[in-house]
Amino acid sequence: MVMRFAFCFILFAVALPALAIDRLTASVDKNPVLVGEYFTLTIEANGKVSGQMPDTSAISKNFVTGPISTSSRTQIVNGSMSSATSWQMQVMSRSAGEFTIPAFDISGTKSQPINLRVVARESDESQQKDVFVTTELSPESLYVQQAALYTVKLFIGKDLLDAQMTQPMMDEGSITPMGQQEESYEVLDGRRYRVITRKYLVQPQKSGSFTIEGPIFNGQVREGYRRMAVSAVGDAIDIEVKPIPDDYRGAWLxxxxxxxxxxxxxxxxxxxxxxxxxxxxxxxxxxxxxxxxxxxxxxxxxxxxxxxxxxxxxxxxxxxxxxxxxxxxxxxxxxxxxxxxxxxxxxxxxxxxxxxxxxxxxxxxxxxxxADPNQPQQPVVQPQTNAITQPVAPPSEPEPTIIYKDSEKSWLDWLIMCLGYVLWLATLLTFLFKKSPAPLQTSSTNDQATVTTDAQTKLKLLGKVAKQNDLRQFYTLLRAYVELEYQQSLKAWLSQQPTEIREEIAKLQASLYSSNKQQVELVTLYNYMNKIKKRSKSDAKIHLETLY
Missing domain, CATH: 2.60.40 (Immunoglobulin-like)
Structure with missing residues (x-):
């Protein structure tokens, strides 16, 4: 019975949330602190919190704050249960002076404010000799959107164990890292320093007066056999940003x-x-x-x-x-x-x-x-007339006038008539022999056959290159084929071709000589060339049949 009562009591105690927080406290791990030195702010609540968090936005006006980490614990001692929740964050001040960390409020329970003293770095000359940061802006006078080079140098005089450095900040301006950090060594006042250099690109986006806040360094160095925390802050740089002149026209450069x-x-x-x-x-x-x-x-x-x-x-x-x-x-x-x-x-x-x-x-x-000197001139084609000129017989001797009589023809009349027909037949044969075409020379026939063979070879090569999808070689062979087969330049030949082949060759030229790459179907273009070749042979055959 006693065990059952104890179990119910514990279950009830765990399930029952606290009606209020017993106490809320705030504390810092250092006071006073140096300018640019991080310290830890801890806020702790005794009691059940139920997922609530303190509002820390008020301290962002005077301090640089980091992310908040949360932890909680529960203890049962002699049957008495207690719970606590704590929040911690890293805080840093960029300027010296007396500051007040305001009170925090959770569920009506408030903490006490904290008076904090921030000491300027000149009061700690020994650490300044160990670690310090320099900043430089070039050029110092800027216009809106003009780019300047911001250089940060971190001087370290002891063995560095751990380091962290923030990025410079500027209102109404962009700050972008440039390249990788550089490391070197310099001797200042007889002391050797390890120097870490970082470069940033600064671009103001509005005109007016602004301040580039220097970066903040925090780290640990070795001093003898112990670790020592060190920190440093780069100097702030005030700049005056000039506006774009009213009389400027065009893209601002x-x-x-x-x-x-x-x-x-x-x-x-x-x-x-x-x-x-x-x-x-x-x-x-x-x-x-x-x-x-x-x-x-x-x-x-x-x-x-x-x-x-x-x-x-x-x-x-x-x-x-x-x-x-x-x-x-x-x-x-x-x-x-x-x-x-x-x-x-x-x-x-x-x-x-x-x-x-x-x-x-x-x-x-x-x-x-x-004009291309290697291209033959396009021949001038004379217009053909539809009229068909009949061959004109050369003049011949006048035929004898035959006078027919109503009476019956004698043998002499028949003899004269036969001689007239023979004379006319001889004249006709003479005319036909004069009009017969002279045979072609053997050398011309051989040249024409050679040209035809070269053109056919180029056409076959076009097919092979089309399958390989080699645009430049295809275009070179295409120009050579047209010159051999049609005795014209590619431009003159294209002006006589259908629209589809002109469009495909235009795509091919654009892909070779411009950034506008287009899909060129070389196989389709090759098929067009074959069709044109076959059509030319068919037209030539019909034309010959008409002549004969």
């Missing part, structure tokens, strides 16, 4: 120096129709990021097809400056002979050194496009 250059492949100012030209632009700028590099506006030129190629953007830090570079290539395909002038290219940018708008300029360029 604030920089100390902008350079625009170009390269041509081939470099000749005289090119052949259909031969691709590669034009490469290189844009270099100081004090901006690679994301800020603008796209170039390349004007179109009548007589040229322009295909954009890949664009590459990079950035790096050198001599305390951020340097960005963009390389963009374009393929130019001349379509017809003539002289063309590619217009001037201008890119506006704002010079932050002299505070003036300037232009990166490429002058106009004249290019002469000539």
């Amino acid at each position: 604030p920089s100390e120096l902008v350079n625009l250059a170009e390269e041509w492949q081939p470099e000749d100012k005289q090119v052949i129709v259909g031969s691709p030209i590669t034009r490469t632009f290189t844009l270099t700028a100081l004090g901006i990021t690679k994301e800020q590099m603008p796209d170039l506006d390349i004007p179109s030129v009548d007589g040229f097809r322009i295909y954009p190629d890949e664009t590459d953007r990079n950035q790096m830090a050198r001599d305390g400056r951020v340097i960005s570079q963009m390389v963009a290539s374009y393929a130019l395909l001349p379509q017809k002979p003539g002289k063309y002038t590619l217009p001037e290219i201008q890119l506006p940018w704002f010079n932050t050194v002299i505070n003036r708008i300037q232009y990166a300029t490429l002058p106009a360029r004249t290019i002469e496009v000539i």
Whole structure:
């Protein structure tokens, strides 16, 4: 009976939540503390909490706070049960002075406020010699969205065991790490330091006065046979951010120096129709990021097809400056002979050194496009008339006039008539022998047969290359086949072909000379060529039958 009563009592005690918290306390593990030194704030509640947490938002106004960790415990001593919940967080002050950590409230129970003293680092000169942090901003004067290089150096004079350093902070600005940290050694005042260097990219997003708060270092070093906690804070840097000038037009590009250059492949100012030209632009700028590099506006030129190629953007830090570079290539395909002038290219940018708008300029360029000397000239076809010219017999001797009499013909009359028919027959045979075509020379026949054989070989190779899906080799063979088979350039031959084959070859050219890669069915294109070949043979056969 007693055991049953004790079991029920314990079960009831566990299930019954506490009606209130007995006590709520707040404490710190250090007081006073150094500027930039982390200390631990502990809040503890005796009693059942039921998932509640203290509100710590008030201390964020004067302190830098870390995440909160929660722990709880329950004890039963001599049948008496007690429970407690504690919350801990790392807190740090960036400035010296007297501060008050306010009271905390949970379920109506409040803690006592804490008076905290934060001491400036100059009061601890011995530690300053062991560990210290320096900060530097270049350039110091900035415009909106202008990129600056922020350099942090951590000097450590003892063996480092553990280290943690925060990132610098700035309101209305972005701070991004650049590359990996660097390690080196320097000697200052006769003491050797291990130096850890970190670089950041700073970009203010609004104009006005701002402060870049320096990073905070906390760690442990070895001193003899014991571990010693150390900390350091980088100096804050005040900056004045200037707005975008009202008279500036175009994409905002604030920089100390902008350079625009170009390269041509081939470099000749005289090119052949259909031969691709590669034009490469290189844009270099100081004090901006690679994301800020603008796209170039390349004007179109009548007589040229322009295909954009890949664009590459990079950035790096050198001599305390951020340097960005963009390389963009374009393929130019001349379509017809003539002289063309590619217009001037201008890119506006704002010079932050002299505070003036300037232009990166490429002058106009004249290019002469000539016809392909290896292509035969297209013959001029004379229009054919529908009228059929009848052969005209050469003049012959006048036939004798025969006078018929009503009386019966004599033998002399019959003789004269027969001689007239024989003379007419001889004249007709003479005319026919003069009009018969002369036989072709043997050398011409052999040349024509050779051309036909080469064209057929090229057509067979087109089929093999189509199955291999080799676009460039297929295009080269296609041009050679058309020149052999039809005695025309590819452009002239295409103007006489159906729309579907012109569209397929346009896709092939775009895939070879532009970044607009398209799906080209080479097998389908090869089948088109076979159909055209068969149709040409059929038309030739019908034409010959009509003549004969």
